[in-house]
Amino acid sequence: MEDLLVRIICRLVVPFVQLYGLYVITHGHLSPGGGFAGGAIVGASMILFALAFNLEAGSRKLSHDISLLMESGGAIGFILAGFVAMLLGQNFLTNKAAGFPLGVPGNLFSSGAIFFFSVAIGFKVGSTMCTLFYNLIEGSDRHRSSE
Amino acid sequence: MEVNSLTAMAILVLASYIFFYLPASRLRGVLVLIMLGIIGYALVATVAEMPTFGASANPPHNEVYQRYLHQAVEDTGAINAIAAIITDYRAFDTLGEVTVLFTAIAAALSNLKAH
Amino acid sequence: MTTGIEIFLLTFLIVCAVAVAYLKDLLSAVIVFGAYSLIMAINWQMLGAPDIAITEAALGAGVTTFLFIATISKTRRSE
Numbered sequence: 001m002e003d004l005l006v007r008i009i010c011r012l013v014v015p016f017v018q019l020y021g022l023y024v025i026t027h028g029h030l031s032p033g034g035g036f037a038g039g040a041i042v043g044a045s046m047i048l049f050a051l052a053f054n055l056e057a058g059s060r061k062l063s064h065d066i067s068l069l070m071e072s073g074g075a076i077g078f079i080l081a082g083f084v085a086m087l088l089g090q091n092f093l094t095n096k097a098a099g100f101p102l103g104v105p106g107n108l109f110s111s112g113a114i115f116f117f118s119v120a121i122g123f124k125v126g127s128t129m130c131t132l133f134y135n136l137i138e139g140s141d142r143h144r145s146s147e
Numbered sequence: 148m149e150v151n152s153l154t155a156m157a158i159l160v161l162a163s164y165i166f167f168y169l170p171a172s173r174l175r176g177v178l179v180l181i182m183l184g185i186i187g188y189a190l191v192a193t194v195a196e197m198p199t200f201g202a203s204a205n206p207p208h209n210e211v212y213q214r215y216l217h218q219a220v221e222d223t224g225a226i227n228a229i230a231a232i233i234t235d236y237r238a239f240d241t242l243g244e245v246t247v248l249f250t251a252i253a254a255a256l257s258n259l260k261a262h
Numbered sequence: 263m264t265t266g267i268e269i270f271l272l273t274f275l276i277v278c279a280v281a282v283a284y285l286k287d288l289l290s291a292v293i294v295f296g297a298y299s300l301i302m303a304i305n306w307q308m309l310g311a312p313d314i315a316i317t318e319a320a321l322g323a324g325v326t327t328f329l330f331i332a333t334i335s336k337t338r339r340s341e
Contacts, residue, residue, distance in 0.1 A: 048328075071249075106226055114230060
């Protein structure tokens with residue numbers, strides 16, 4: 001897809017979309033949204049970039065290995081944050097009783113482990129969308145050239 | 148409307164199953180049409196029996212939701228009650244969702260990379 | 263209780279859902295499905311569920327459409 005208009009508009013829009021996605025992830029405990037919605041927005045912005053330019057340009061921004069690493073790392077981070085509570089003598093995935101500092105309700109760094117959970121889920125979902133799309137497109141290219 | 152919905156639907160499904168094996172004819176068309184009308188009437192009657200949308204006497208309005216709305220800020224420190232529920236009260240469910248995503252992409256990648 | 267715009271949105275939703283089933287061109291079906299998701303997101307917002315609305319708009323209208331298009335580019339376009 002070699003379209004100048006699409007590329008210029010995409011170059012303008014993508015940073016704002018990613019900023020909004022990060023905002024939705026990090027403010028999940030303050031405003032509507034959270035890990036799933038924000039991660040989907042970030043992943044959709046990367047997919048949009050790879051669609052408007054091409055797969056190589058998208059891979060240069062976020063390579064396959066880093067995307068896979070983020071995907072596994074998000075899930076592992078979520079589970080490790082749950083194990084912290086077990087180390088402190090509470091149930092799995094406990095927040096307040098395990099002694100996470102709750103802070104002042106309404107501040108960005110409040111509500112203890114919910115912030116970490118949201119960020120981990122956001123990384124996981126966003127990189128999942130990216131990885132799936134990259135692999136689908138890449139597979140189709142290889143498929144077409146082999147025929 | 149005092150219809151035992153489950154019995155009525157069971158009879159309807161059985162009758163439709165019998166109609167399915169009739170030879171194709173004008174009679175079968177008419178019977179299927181009548182059957183569809185009865186099924187549609189049963190569905191609409193069931194929906195009409197449901198409690199009013201958003202009424203205060205509905206089953207979800209119990210002590211669980213009051214507990215979540217009143218104690219969420221104190222228990223978790225999050226002013227968004229939905230985030231408090233899905234990542235603190237029901238965090239194990241969220242872990243299940245993450246596992247579902249992980250399994251889905253693992254299956255998709257293993258299928259795509261195999262070719 | 264049910265205002266005019268809600269009736270309009272729900273009617274459009276049903277029309278989109280039926281059109282997805284009847285369209286023979288799969289790319290058109292995917293685009294109409296994206297429109298369906300967008301209308302559904304507006305409906306969630308009007309029902310007072312902004313969390314679900316954001317997720318539906320990002321996942322249903324965005325990522326699902328992209329993934330379907332990628333799948334169509336790998337397979338056939340017409341049914």
